[in-house]
Amino acid sequence: MFIHIENLFQSKNLFTIIFFILTSITSVSVKAEIVDVQNEEKQFGDWKSFCKLDAMMGVLDCKIASKFYENNAVITIEPQGNLSAKLNIIIPQVRINDTVKIRVDKNNLIQSKTITSKDFNFVTLSNEQKDLLYSQILNGEFLFLRFNLQDTEKEITVKLNLKDFK
Secondary structure, three states: OOOOOOHHHHHHHHHHHHHHHHHOOOOOHOOOOOOOOEEEEEEEEOOOEEEEOOOOOEEEEEEEEEEEEHHHHEEEEEOOOEEEEEEEEEOOOOOOOOOEEEEEEEOOOEEEOOHHHHOOOOOOOHHOOOOOOOOHHHOEEEEEEEEEEEOOOEEEEEEEEEOOOO
């Protein structure tokens, strides 16, 4: 088998070109941006919004919350677009075996289920009550919560302004 000198010369040039291209590619600094979920908090009167933006998925997940009674109790609302909102109320000082009464403006009173020790002070409402309460909150001016404190006869009434909720 004979190798022509011209072919060998062309092979060396090809090898040199490939080597140059490969070393150029590996010496270029490639930088990737690490994108964290973006958190945003805003205060609106009695209410605070907490939003997380997932840039990759293009999803914005927001919750609206308000602390009340000694800054320990909280109501959180997570709007769900066309679905009902997720609505949660936790009152650490609420009396066990009692209920929480809720009213928006002059609407009918909404009464929670009885608070039990296994609820960990979570105020339980039916889905229908949550839907009704959420629609009233969207259209109301004031949200009232009334509950009794543990180990006392003291009844607490809380009034949250809904003007800034919207």
